Amino acid sequence: MLHSRRNLYRSSRSAYESFLMARNIAVHGRMKPIGPNQLPYGNAFFCTSGNPLGEQVGITKGKDRAEASRETKKLNVPSAFIFTNSSHRDGSIYKNSCLDVFCVKKRGETQLEPMRISDPANCFPDQKRCRVHFECDMMQFFSLKLAKVPMNASSVQLYGYIAARDYLDLSLNYIVNHSRDNPLMVRQGSLIEMTGPKRGITMTSPVLVEYDMRIKEGEQEEYDLQLIDGATDFCEVTTPSHPFTSQINGDCGAVDITLAHVVNAVEATIDVIVSEVRSGFNLSLGSYVFVGGSYQGIELLRDIIGESCVITRRYVIAVEMDSWMHLKLMVGREGSKYDDLERHCRFKANLHGYAHRQILLEHASISLKVTWSAMP
Known part of the structure; x- marks a missing residue:
């Protein structure tokens, strides 16, 4: 099928x-x-x-x-191409025949998880190669930044989504997704926390990036401002294999997206569990992957951990096959900076398998598990 x-x-x-x-x-x-x-x-x-x-x-x-x-x-940031007649708010995107190939009328979230299934029977005798799964080209988002907001606003409440569609099932694979009842407070020039993707984004064919984000202005939605609304495509042939930034300009501001075409990539699913919390602290987690000839960072987590709190987070990242993925953990006392304590660990990309690290701190116990998988 x-x-x-x-x-x-x-x-x-x-x-x-x-x-x-x-x-x-x-x-x-x-x-x-x-x-x-x-x-x-x-x-x-x-x-x-x-x-x-x-x-x-x-x-x-x-x-x-x-x-x-x-x-x-x-500012030397190129503007992203935006399809004409691709607005969600006026419904023009659903009537745009140029986007039929991406099935934009299909509004459900992708149900595909990272491809974790591994059967030893599918491996060659050396157990290092798989008969079924292989590395493939993938898209990786490195950051989203609130580049511009309306005048007189240093910070705003954002809601809405940015999502990718690839050939696997063409459903929405959310990079960020927040309802109006649960907006993000973001300052101009600051990063927008990425909550996805749910699985790796394949880039053996063009990828469509859809977005519909608004600024919450009051109790009534009718007073909200449209930040960005539309769709942008990225071709597998012309998208650079090094991180580059494009600015999506909207009616009431702009968002900078930084992404890259990662060649010969596999999925890394990172599971983070913080438990046995003995006191509140600040936690920052970043991932550094080799792409385009150098290591590039992705901010995964930046949060304040309260006492008697257990958090579980999951992140999916595209990593070049046989390269090393580095994770950098920074911990600080509540109310202080993140550089009080720093821990590093690294994981080598593979088609299958997993690795686990347990970090015992004065504040809590932090478990890091990385599971490798390849796209079909």
């Missing part, structure tokens, strides 16, 4: 690729090959002449977004 679904998806891409060609012709006037002074970002080209981070030649939606795009260029 999986293979038939994959073949159906790949065969349906011809219409999508025709659309991409038409879009590039519309944007650039004519198709041009990628030259030595050009870098591909998503499906648009950015000329690096005179600007080390590039300048987008793309389409923006409306006068405000065009002005926001010009401001973004001054």
Whole structure:
């Protein structure tokens, strides 16, 4: 069933690729090959002449977004391409035939978990390779940042979602998802805590990133402000294999997303359990993975742990096969900085298997378990 679904998806891409060609012709006037002074970002080209981070030649939606795009260029952060007529609030995204290949009318969350099943019978005699599962290219989000908010607002209450759709089942794989009743308090220029993805994001075909985030302004939803709303695609051929940042400009602000195309990757599922808490403390956990020739950090957890508290968190990260993933744990007394105590551990990426670390501290016991799995 999986293979038939994959073949159906790949065969349906011809219409999508025709659309991409038409879009590039519309944007650039004519198709041009990628030259030595050009870098591909998503499906648009950015000329690096005179600007080390590039300048987008793309389409923006409306006068405000065009002005926001010009401001973004001054900061050397390229603006993300946003599909025309991809708003969720007015329903235009559901009528956009260019997005039919991504099944945007399918609103459910992905039910697929990380591919953990391992059968020794599927392994070759050396037990190091699997007959069934192999590493594959994946997308990894490194950070989300609230880049801009309306004037006179240093911090805002955010709700809504950012999610990815890949070929596995085309359902929503949430990177962040908060209801209006449970908004996030975020300051301008600060990171937006990522709660996902639920499983790895495959990048053997284009990936669609959908978003609909709003700023809570009062008791009534009608007074809320639209932060970002739309959809952006990232092509497996042109998305860089090193982390890069694009800015999604909306009606009332902007969000910076940093991601990369990780080649020959496997899934790392990180389970964190904090127990036996004897006193309150600050906890920070970061992951460092090798991508694009260097190690890059991902903030996983930053929280205040109260007394008599047990927390359980799970994170899924794309890690290049045979590379090392480092976890950095920082603990501080409640009300102090995070650098009072620091612990490091590392795990080597593999197709299957798991490793466990138990860290006993004065404040609590922290269990770290990393389970490796490969995408089908």
